[in-house]
Amino acid sequence: MAVITSTSGPAPAPIPPPGxxxxxxxxxxxxxxxxxxxxxxxxxxxxxxxVLAVGLLSALMGVALGHAGDGLRTIGHTAGPQVVATADLxxxxxxxxxxxxxxxxxxxxxxxxxxxxxxxxxxxxxxxDSAVLQAADLARGDPTGQAxxxxxLDGLGRYERLVSRALLLDEQSPHVPGPxxxxxxxxxxxxxxxxxxxxxxxxxxxxxxSGTVVRHAYAAESSxxxxxxxxxxxxxxxxxxxxxxxxxxxxxxxxxxxxxxxLAATIVVGVLTVAxxxxxxxxxxxxxxxxxxxxxSVLVLSRARAIGNSLHGDESRYLLDPxxxxxxxxxxxxxxxxxxxxxxxxxxxxxAAVDRAVAAFPGEADFLGxxxxxxxxxxxxxxxxxxxxxxxxxxQFQHDDRRMRxxxxxxxxxxAVRQAMGASFGAYDDTLVELTALRRQAFGAAVAAGNRxxxxxxxxxxxxxxxxxxxxxxxxxxxxxxxx
Amino acid sequence: MVTLTGTGRLRRASALVLLGAVALFSVPACAAGxxxxxxxxxVIGVKPDQPGLGMKDAxxxxxxFDVDVAAYIARKLGKSARFVATPSSEREKALMEGSVDLxxxxxxxxxxxxxxxxxxxxxxxxxxxxLVRAGESGIAGVRALKGRKLCQVTGSNSWRRVKEERxxxxxxxxxxxxxxxxxxxxxxxxxxxxxxxxxxxxxxxxDLKIVNAPFSDERYGVGIQAxxxxxxxxxxKAITEMYLDGTAKNLLQKxxxxxxxxxxxxxxxxEGCG
Numbered sequence: 001m002a003v004i005t006s007t008s009g010p011a012p013a014p015i016p017p018p019g020x021x022x023x024x025x026x027x028x029x030x031x032x033x034x035x036x037x038x039x040x041x042x043x044x045x046x047x048x049x050x051v052l053a054v055g056l057l058s059a060l061m062g063v064a065l066g067h068a069g070d071g072l073r074t075i076g077h078t079a080g081p082q083v084v085a086t087a088d089l090x091x092x093x094x095x096x097x098x099x100x101x102x103x104x105x106x107x108x109x110x111x112x113x114x115x116x117x118x119x120x121x122x123x124x125x126x127x128x129d130s131a132v133l134q135a136a137d138l139a140r141g142d143p144t145g146q147a148x149x150x151x152x153l154d155g156l157g158r159y160e161r162l163v164s165r166a167l168l169l170d171e172q173s174p175h176v177p178g179p180x181x182x183x184x185x186x187x188x189x190x191x192x193x194x195x196x197x198x199x200x201x202x203x204x205x206x207x208x209x210s211g212t213v214v215r216h217a218y219a220a221e222s223s224x225x226x227x228x229x230x231x232x233x234x235x236x237x238x239x240x241x242x243x244x245x246x247x248x249x250x251x252x253x254x255x256x257x258x259x260x261x262x263l264a265a266t267i268v269v270g271v272l273t274v275a276x277x278x279x280x281x282x283x284x285x286x287x288x289x290x291x292x293x294x295x296x297s298v299l300v301l302s303r304a305r306a307i308g309n310s311l312h313g314d315e316s317r318y319l320l321d322p323x324x325x326x327x328x329x330x331x332x333x334x335x336x337x338x339x340x341x342x343x344x345x346x347x348x349x350x351x352a353a354v355d356r357a358v359a360a361f362p363g364e365a366d367f368l369g370x371x372x373x374x375x376x377x378x379x380x381x382x383x384x385x386x387x388x389x390x391x392x393x394x395x396q397f398q399h400d401d402r403r404m405r406x407x408x409x410x411x412x413x414x415x416a417v418r419q420a421m422g423a424s425f426g427a428y429d430d431t432l433v434e435l436t437a438l439r440r441q442a443f444g445a446a447v448a449a450g451n452r453x454x455x456x457x458x459x460x461x462x463x464x465x466x467x468x469x470x471x472x473x474x475x476x477x478x479x480x481x482x483x484x
Numbered sequence: 485m486v487t488l489t490g491t492g493r494l495r496r497a498s499a500l501v502l503l504g505a506v507a508l509f510s511v512p513a514c515a516a517g518x519x520x521x522x523x524x525x526x527v528i529g530v531k532p533d534q535p536g537l538g539m540k541d542a543x544x545x546x547x548x549f550d551v552d553v554a555a556y557i558a559r560k561l562g563k564s565a566r567f568v569a570t571p572s573s574e575r576e577k578a579l580m581e582g583s584v585d586l587x588x589x590x591x592x593x594x595x596x597x598x599x600x601x602x603x604x605x606x607x608x609x610x611x612x613x614x615l616v617r618a619g620e621s622g623i624a625g626v627r628a629l630k631g632r633k634l635c636q637v638t639g640s641n642s643w644r645r646v647k648e649e650r651x652x653x654x655x656x657x658x659x660x661x662x663x664x665x666x667x668x669x670x671x672x673x674x675x676x677x678x679x680x681x682x683x684x685x686x687x688x689x690x691d692l693k694i695v696n697a698p699f700s701d702e703r704y705g706v707g708i709q710a711x712x713x714x715x716x717x718x719x720x721k722a723i724t725e726m727y728l729d730g731t732a733k734n735l736l737q738k739x740x741x742x743x744x745x746x747x748x749x750x751x752x753x754x755e756g757c758g
Contacts, residue, residue, distance in 0.1 A: 201753035201754075202750075204754065205751065208720070211758065212717050212757075215758070327699050327700075330649075330699055331701060334700075334701055345648060345649055
């Protein structure tokens with residue numbers, strides 16, 4: 001630093017060659033040697049260094065703005081949305097299995113709901129296929145991730161074969177709403193085990209993996225932006241110091257007042273530096289909001305929705321397979337607790353604890369799990385109210401679950417099936433989608449605001465740098481002319 | 485600046501401006517704590533007294549499924565591993581203090597624990613199951629325990645899952661440890677022992693059999709200091725690879741196949757590090 005500032009001073013300091021390329025020589029006269037001993041030589045050198053400093057500043061700023069743009073693109077437009085799409089993979093897969101359970105449970109009499117469930121199964125299968133493609137795209141460059149994607153694809157093929165067999169066997173022995181024939185049940189058991197023990201865990205891990213990809217990209221880009229902001233400030237300070245030194249040199253040498261063109265160049269550089277630092281700060285802030293208030297939350301809520309959906313599936317499976325009812329009930333409790341955790345050793349205690357926790361909200365959020373982490377991070381307007389609505393519907397869903405289990409234990413099988421297929425899950429799921437949409441909006445808004453802040457800089461930055469450079473040349477030109 | 489006369493001052497002033505800029509805009513240092521990835525060697529907490537999972541032998545060496553899994557993870561992370569015995573009650577404390585880097589000790593992931601430490605994995609989902617004498621034919625599932633004698637280990641919660649959660653009217657017989665339960669079972673003092681299947685499998689002998697009627701999920705996680713996201717993600721990746729390259733299957737069979745337990749050879753659903 002000291003070396004560079006000294007070039008502009010008159011002291012005969014050890015000076016690096018001031019760049020014959022950058023120092024423009026408008027006069028056609030041949031150069032005198034050695035250049036820095038003469039006044040015009042020093043003026044040229046000073047102007048050259050000043051132009052270089054402005055060039056350096058604009059390069060630093062360009063790099064930092066590039067990182068900000070990359071960060072916003074990764075989070076907002078490529079990896080971010082892809083991660084959310086892979087979260088949908090889990091949802092699609094678990095809903096496929098839930099729909100098969102519904103079909104088998106509905107039996108002959110449940111004609112319309114059977115048909116609707118089959119349609120939904122096809123829909124989810126298409127959704128799962130496209131989500132697998134997104135996951136494969138995200139896993140590029142990660143052999144472990146790619147192997148997992150391949151395993152999911154293979155497994156999905158096997159799953160569909162097992163489901164077709166279960167459905168075929170079920171059609172061969174019509175039954176009332178409730179458990180299907182033993183052969184159909186056996187085939188379904190294989191299918192659901194493959195889904196729940198093999199495919200769903202892999203799909204879930206893929207989502208976590210791709211969340212990692214985004215987290216790393218975010219950490220790298222956001223720290224690059226912050227580091228860039230520092231370098232821009234430093235580069236700006238350097239350019240200003242060079243310009244001030246040139247100004248002082250000219251004023252003393254030629255006994256003149258301020259050089260207006262150089263002053264203008266100084267102002268342009270000063271404004272550019274301050275604006276650059278501010279815009280980088282702004283971009284970094286929006287990037288953080290998009291990641292922490294938008295992306296992270298959307299991901300947590302997608303997981304809550306996916307797990308919630310498999311909860312509903314566990315209700316059907318509980319009714320479908322009496323021999324495994326205990327396991328499905330336990331799994332139901334475990335999953336419920338990962339969605340909304342309140343300490344409870346069994347379902348009866350859980351229902352009661354949920355009632356208490358939901359009644360206390362939003363006064364206090366005395367629960368953990370996905371909704372606990374969502375309640376901890378209230379940053380979006382309307383989020384608290386929507387979350388309260390989600391919790392109320394969740395409570396209603398759990399109430400209905402309790403009723404369903406009471407009916408089942410009392411032997412009223414078809415009443416229990418009707419109860420399990422009731423509307424409370426759909427209503428709960430709808431409010432959860434509403435809450436996710438709120439978060440998605442915040443995410444989109446932050447990305448858009450970040451992009452707006454960066455907007456125009458691709459022209460503004462080189463424009464301002466060129467103007468500052470020209471002003472420097474215009475400022476020194478009359479002084480050089482005096483020696484011609 | 486115009487009033488400055490000496491070049492020295494000018495230089496000093498410029499330097500000050502630059503220093504000021506450095507001070508004003510200095511990059512915030514990474515606030516995150518240390519990661520296990522920064523270490524060359526890992527201290528891993530395991531169980532000293534759980535046959536098949538973590539057992540300290542006469543030479544002071546640790547053996548078992550948990551120990552092998554921990555060694556695999558350390559190898560995948562490119563670290564050397566040193567094992568220490570970590571009592572169940574001190575697992576959170578040891579991780580929070582940093583006296584161990586990882587805990588691989590039949591450490592179930594629970595929301596309460598997650599408020600204090602983070603979990604990689606689970607590396608296996610164990611299930612509560614029931615161990616009976618090989619000649620027993622009347623017990624096919626947990627419901628069949630009604631009216632039968634179930635071993636109750638002081639300090640363990642497993643019997644609650646039967647008697648309180650499932651509301652099955654069992655007759656409880658107290659014992660100090662699972663080893664004592666096993667000898668009681670062999671001696672006919674109790675009819676069944678019910679706890680995590682991997683723990684039961686560690687005790688299995690030809691005279692005993694596991695019913696293979698699981699009724700709960702116990703997700704065994706790799707305990708790690710909260711906030712070490714990079715470390716936790718690296719552990720998850722290592723576990724994924726352990727299942728992909730067949731090591732998990734080999735290890736599970738090596739330690740538990742002879743018990744006749746139905747094992748799962750596919751990667752479990754991870755808890756997530758964030």
